[in-house]
Amino acid sequence: MKLAVWSPLPPSPSGIADYVAETLPVLREHADVEVVVEDPEAVTPIDGVALRRPDACSADALPLYQLGNSPAHAYVYRAALARPGVSVLHDWSLHHLVLCETVERGDVTGYLREMRRGYGETGTFVGRQVARALGGTLLPALFPLNDRILEGSLGIVGLTRFVSARARCRAPERSVLHLPHHLALPLDPPPTREAARAALGLPADALLVTCPGLATVSKRLPVVLRVVARLRRLHPRLRLVIAGGVDADLPLPAWADQAGIGDGLVVSGRQTLADFERHLAAADVVCLLRFPSHGEMSGALVRALGVGRPCLVTAGTPAADEFPEGVVVPVDPGRHEEAELEALLLRLLDEPALGERIGRLAAAHVRTHHDLRATIGRLLAFLEQVQGRAPALLRLLDADRALAGTLAGYFAEEVRWAARDLGLAGIDLGVGPLLRDLARPA
Secondary structure, eight states, rough: EEEEEEOOOOOOSOHHHHHHHHHHHHHTTEEEEEEESOOOSSSSOOTTTTEGGGGOOOOOOOOOEEEOOOOOGHHHHHHHSSOOEEEEEESSHHHHHHHTTTGGTTOOHHHHHHHHHHHHHHHHHHHHHHHTTTTTTTTHHHOOHHHHHHHHOEEEESSSSHHHHHHHHHHSSSSEEEOOOBBBOOSSOOOOOOHHHHHTTTOTEEEEEEEEEEGGGGGGGGHHHHHHHHTTTTOTEEEEEESSOTTTTTTTHHHHHHOOOGGGGOOSOOOOOHHHHHHHOOSSEEEEOOOOOOOOHHHHHHHHHHTTEEEEEEEEEEHHHHTTTTEEEEOOOOOTTTHHHHHHHHHHHHHHHHHHHHHHHHHHHHHSSBHHHHHHHHHHHHHHHHHHHHHHHHHHHHHHHHHTSHHHHHHHHHHHHHHHHHHHHHHHOOEEEEEEHSSSOO
């Protein structure tokens, strides 16, 4: 099999870049693999893997599009719309990516059309609010804007049950794979808590609550800061560690001052993967709250479970529902979120043996069910299946794409959202000939 993997690669700040780099050494053992990046000169080379520019991708390779909800994946998104392939949805929602491709480029009309295409009159109304920057973080999360990708793909891969189940509902004629996010640890076996702290220069006797990865607005940091600041009255050695960079627009210093956490906050900055793992191993508790969720699975969460640390996650999100009961510790994101987080953290800090038991269960689970080679094996079997179905699917897709940008295509989009609103999605209504007749010049 010949594969063209479309994705950023390190040193891109996208976590998907690290995910893909970890899979390539195993993928190339079983397939002829090239990676399509925007600028091959700007990425870290990987032995045995050819790097291609978007305009130099092999025409006979099956495209594997790694899609995330960030501008780093804009060129992948455009390619997936232009040439059908297999789409790996790291996020269910692509709303922010579509915003960047439309509104942030001055194309408000294009954005509103996408919202109407996907969600009808409701989409038009909500889209006008979001385009005016009035939607906050919640409204975009409720409208994933991924229909064009679902409809235009030969196959769909979801890294959570949440994503794969919804993809099956929205694209029932497509092959869909649930592929658990793999576990990849650059240091295996992981360092002990003591060794990790010594290597990072962290206090050996501190109690550490670690928030891994880039600090963003969705990670509930004002809540976490207030809780840790209060718990420091009972546990003066308690520290909150942000093991990663901080979003440039995030008012983290102001939040820390308001919480009164003082010298209890440590910000590491962006880390190498080895030091990132050391931060996870150094933690007493790992805090990975996220609300609203965009359907993503956190690679940091899988790594934290893999090194055997108890992990606090937001209840009801894909990251919480992906695992059996007892593997992660859910925190309800409702009105009592702060009190619940404080109670759970206090229990884990007061009873370290409990955290150790949860950590052992977590490590055993992800090492069994998230093994890198096993997940790549499942992916390759799925790609072989999709490749076998590709000719028939391409004929169907080509017929739809022939209408794109035409009056008949506009009519078809109007009928599509109306049919979905009536619960008739996926049913051939037989109105194609009528729409084409209506669109003919008088």
